[in-house]
Amino acid sequence: MALTGLFLITFITLHLAINLLTMVSKDAFNEASHFMATNPLIQVMQYVLAAGFLIHIVMGINLTLKNKSARPEKYAYNRPSANSGFSSRSMIITGMLVLVFLVLHLRDYFVELKFGDMNGFDNDYDLVVTLFGMWYYTLIYVLAFIALGIHLNHGFQSAFQSMGANHSRYTPLIKKLGAVYCVIIAAGFSAIAIFHFVNA
Amino acid sequence: MNLTLKIYRQDGPNAKGRMETYQVADISEHMSFLEMLDVLNEQLVAKGEEPVAFDHDCREGICGMCSLYINGEAHGPDRGVTTCQLHMRKFKDGDTIYIEPWRSKAFPVVKDLVVDRSSFDRIMAAGGFVSVNTSGNTQDANAIPIPKTDADKAFDAATCIGCGACVATCKNASAMLFVSAKVSQLALLPQGKVERTHRVLNMVERMDKEGFGNCTNTGACEVECPKGISLENIARMNREYLKASLTADKD
Numbered sequence A: 001m002a003l004t005g006l007f008l009i010t011f012i013t014l015h016l017a018i019n020l021l022t023m024v025s026k027d028a029f030n031e032a033s034h035f036m037a038t039n040p041l042i043q044v045m046q047y048v049l050a051a052g053f054l055i056h057i058v059m060g061i062n063l064t065l066k067n068k069s070a071r072p073e074k075y076a077y078n079r080p081s082a083n084s085g086f087s088s089r090s091m092i093i094t095g096m097l098v099l100v101f102l103v104l105h106l107r108d109y110f111v112e113l114k115f116g117d118m119n120g121f122d123n124d125y126d127l128v129v130t131l132f133g134m135w136y137y138t139l140i141y142v143l144a145f146i147a148l149g150i151h152l153n154h155g156f157q158s159a160f161q162s163m164g165a166n167h168s169r170y171t172p173l174i175k176k177l178g179a180v181y182c183v184i185i186a187a188g189f190s191a192i193a194i195f196h197f198v199n200a
Numbered sequence B: 001m002n003l004t005l006k007i008y009r010q011d012g013p014n015a016k017g018r019m020e021t022y023q024v025a026d027i028s029e030h031m032s033f034l035e036m037l038d039v040l041n042e043q044l045v046a047k048g049e050e051p052v053a054f055d056h057d058c059r060e061g062i063c064g065m066c067s068l069y070i071n072g073e074a075h076g077p078d079r080g081v082t083t084c085q086l087h088m089r090k091f092k093d094g095d096t097i098y099i100e101p102w103r104s105k106a107f108p109v110v111k112d113l114v115v116d117r118s119s120f121d122r123i124m125a126a127g128g129f130v131s132v133n134t135s136g137n138t139q140d141a142n143a144i145p146i147p148k149t150d151a152d153k154a155f156d157a158a159t160c161i162g163c164g165a166c167v168a169t170c171k172n173a174s175a176m177l178f179v180s181a182k183v184s185q186l187a188l189l190p191q192g193k194v195e196r197t198h199r200v201l202n203m204v205e206r207m208d209k210e211g212f213g214n215c216t217n218t219g220a221c222e223v224e225c226p227k228g229i230s231l232e233n234i235a236r237m238n239r240e241y242l243k244a245s246l247t248a249d250k251d
């Protein structure tokens, strides 16, 4: 979980950086998008990324099922909020929300860009930005990234602990970094969607 | 104070359980939680009913026998205490208190609030020890220099009393805090380092076989642990395990 999680974190950070270009310049984004679509290394990484997602999702679901079965009889009265955070208790739910979004996202962008007729557009930028003109698309997009933000609020620091990286000097820093990072991801992607919705 | 108690009752290991409601009156705020239950049981016995079975022994927070899930929290609402150390002044007159046994596949209910925690014993038997030659010429442990920080960390880990509150609290019923405390306590000291590789592999294997869940780092165990065992121990065990799985000889 930790290895695939950190791998996905690297990916999503790069993805955000490229998407931010759409707010700066149309040409810059088209160029970056073209590079990602043609560079041979990136082509190979595409398959690694798909595998990373798949492993992460399958392991996550398997983990959740196994953990549920470790307590067949539930408590009549339980107060989990007294001792643990909401993000850490809702990983499978936020993960599933991200997954639903992922399917939608792949259909509308990845498939169109790679295999489709680009919805009739002649460049990547127009295809990407036009969809944000629809309010419900922007709303789904923002909600999905809030879910991912919550997922990462726990996931970022959890991945370090899972790998045994806990140290009195660095762990407080990692936790702060994770809290800032998840806000950057959620706010960054949301800002892009809202920016294009407003400008549409 | 007067209280309403909602207590889980189960007649035997295979019987079906139920929640029962009881009233207790004139409970002193200076009583411990177990003394309050003693009052209830005296009432039940006087009425010719079956008293509520619950585990206890030392009643001073050192044996780890007492094990009640009180109002949705292991060992109740107070921090850093066992159920026997919980005072009734933490509750108010008129309160309703839910009392349940630890819930985990690896801790089956024996009767009422008593669970079978021998899965912990089997984990210990799988590696939670050092093999010392007791032929009469054992070296004095104090003759081995140990860094103060390591000694302190080992001691902190060794304060785990094996109560199982960590398992009871964890949403995954994971035993990682307990097992990691035992692994750490030994892995930090020279006498324990000798067997560290197989110890961690065997104890984790046993833990998984017993049916405990997996750690997802929610941190609930650390909050509810009566001895303040730290999550650092879980990270240390993850490191020990990673290293051992990569380097252990084939057997």
Ligand code: HEM
Pocket: A001, A002, A003, A004, A005, A006, A008, A009, A012, A056, A057, A059, A060, A061, A063, A064, A088, A091, A092, A094, A095, A096, A098, A099, A102, A148, A151, A152, A154, A155, A156, A157, A158, A159, A160, A162, B216, B217
């Ligand atoms: C870009 C997308 C995603 C990123 C960056 C991400 C990141 C992470 C990270 C860093 C962890 C912590 C790993 C650990 O503690 O060892 C994690 C755990 C997890 N993820 Fe994801 N994840 C993503 C998508 C998903 C999806 C689509 C699912 C769908 C089921 C999912 C389900 C889970 C589950 C169940 C866990 C572990 C449960 C837990 O710790 O309580 N994740 N994720």
Ligand code: SF4
Pocket: B159, B160, B161, B162, B163, B164, B165, B166, B167, B177, B178, B181, B224, B225, B226, B227, B228, B229
């Ligand atoms: S780690 Fe804490 S909660 Fe778990 S068994 Fe030891 S003393 Fe009890």
Ligand code: FES
Pocket: B055, B056, B057, B058, B059, B060, B061, B062, B063, B064, B065, B066, B082, B083, B084, B085
């Ligand atoms: S009875 Fe011994 S710790 Fe509570």
